[in-house]
Amino acid sequence: MTELTKTLELKLVKPNAHKRRKLQETREAFQQALHAAFDARCTTQTEANDVVVNYDLSGYAKNALKNYVPQLTTTYNAGELHDDHPVRFTNEGLRLDHKPENAIEWYVKIPHHDDYCLWMPAQPNPDQRDWLEALNAGDAEMGESRLFERDGTWFLHVTATRDVDVGSGVSAENRTPIGVDIGEASLVTVCHRDECGSPTAPELWADEGKTVRRLRKTYFTATRRLQKRGSERIADSFGDDLWNQIDDVFHRVTREVVEYAESVENPVLVLEDLTYIRESMDYGEYMNRRLHGWGFAKLHAQIRYKAVEKGIPVETVNPRNTSKECHACGEVGYRPKQATFKCTNDTCWLGEYQADVNGAVNIADRYLSGESRSREYENDDDSAEDGARLTAPQDSQADADTQQKTLGTYAS
Template sequence: MPVVTKTLELHLVTPNTHKERKLRETKIAYQQALQTAFDANCTTRTEANDVVVKYALSGYVKNALKQYVPQLCGGSYDADELHDDHPVKFTNEGIRLDHQPQNHYEWYVKIPHHEDYNLWMPAAANPEQRPWLEALHAGDAEMGECRLLERDGKWYLHVTATRDVEARSVSTDRTPVGVDIGDAALATVCHRDERGTPTAPDIYSDDASQVRHLRKTYFTATRRLQRRDSERIAETYGDSLWDRIDHILHRVSRNVVERVQQVDSPVLVLENLQYIRENMEYGAFMNRRLHGWAFAKLHAQIQYKAEEAGIPVETVNPRNTSKECHVCGEKGARPEQARFRCTNDECWVGEYQADVNAAINIADRYRSGESQRRSNRDTGKKATGDDSATDGASLTGPQDTQADAESRQTTLGTHAS
């Protein structure tokens, strides 16, 4: 099975004064330890250890230095001199990645400062690399060496990730399977058979009801606890609810991929989230629901699990996928969330299950050559008039903490360090 390695970049959200100072202390101590060990021509781990052990650095940084310096001093690299601004290296045991989709910044990383003192930092991720982050967080990819670097006054963490990917057989005659991620149903899976007739769909509406219930419980219960000054209980209880939501999303994404695997020579087709309009207005209530649904999270889970199973994944423009009739192509109406009504009197459809209609349209757009895997995605432009749910795996306002290792429990609960 082929092994794929990728370097992921996380932008550490502008740290407060305290965290900025700690990051800089780590960087300066690392540069000094690296230069001293290099000047001493440490060609073995033991020699490097005797030098770096004296510095106020995390053991994960010291272990990385003990591996790196002998490579520089006559090992793999045999460097004549050191260049400035070497990134701070960590062994993979030191960095931790956490996902909190209910927060404004949904990704967090733990940066070891020294010994038992760590910095929890909110991080912004490249949307294109989201499936890899999901795979790392789920344990489906292995974290390698990590590097902390400063560039133009901003801090970044580069994480090396490795995972197994089944080799794909190239085929020009694949069956597109549309997957619609929505409000009435977490996911709807459908494709056309060899005669062009839509097959029996999989509709995950019960799972959507469970997530809605958990989301409502989260907002009401945690708000009441916060009003009673029970912040720690609120965070712990909130984490437990989000763990249950996360479990549902993983189960649904796994079932979706298993369903697609049953199709002969499939290609899984999703909507391209980069084309979903950022300023979509649904009103405060609907916006809150959409933000909590973590559409992008489920989207990423389906994508990386399909790729691991050797299923090609393509995306199409989401414009009007739930508003156009899959038979005649005319725009219709949505009298209810789960019902689509074709307004073309000459079309036989009449009313149809709305999510199934959208899933078929998604599959048909790939079949007609509208895949946006490369050309449109690379433009970085957003389409207007899209009707899909906005990428809202975060709440509308920041809910981060400025705490470090000691007080991080109030933000991450059981993930505290």
């Protein structure tokens, strides 16, 4: 058994004028409190509480803000805020009710302020029905939830955690580790060693990397022009569309990664550990761009939960030098080009090799060397399981010099 966290998607069904007004009031109060606490540069929950306590919000929203604002001002070094962050509620804030006899089976209670809540009919993602039923039955634990509006429709994203059965009891040493390298040239690269120890059947999603880079560049160019013209609403709508396209690419690629794993006997997917990445980064240009801008954490999380749902175990390893070491001799080499790794050991047979495949093999080898680390630990506050902590995509080193923006609707 392993613990799995997933984001459940619910669409609120045609709220009447009164409920729409209350939802808008909640959103406006949340935005005001968020901006006030952020502008005050609150770095602790106590400082944030002193700011948000005076706003007309439920305690669940205030408590979520007290956790969120210090993350923005310290962990993520955000320089400015997008105008439309989703409204956040702590795990005690929502209640579900299931009425299978009704045409609309599911209802959710959303806090408005401390003395008033809204019961809303909701339409869940049909692929997540079993998760929602587990949550309603108490077999899964509810986490933080987010409320937002997109194109006139209101949505809720609710995180849920439950234990799932993984694997068939195969011991770790008898599994086939598949290294998963997430990058910027090839969006994802996977590879494993065959029974003779040779790297085999690598697969690269390089075209998808190009697609995402193109969409990110389009996003920055177009939205900046629209914002300069004062067309904020058009810019938001345009950004939504591009991020939906990027998310579609992410979902397709991560699904294909899991399908690759299913074709291998007794597989275990091996990813780079986000905790180690955080420990080794100084929030400089490159790592900020990699973790926040590129969607590293979001791809990481999607691969993990899709694999676990298929019964494929996932392990993580320290990513130090996985892109720099030669998988054949262990010598630290270099990359003369983005897609090429060159070994500097004159006695090594490797010479030049595809850089992303080299990284994927090194990641798989970390598992074989016993450096793997299960994801079942408590303090991975940077895992961004649903991508909710990601910021706007950054397209170049020049973009990394600009202030970090935290996006609202896109961050859901």
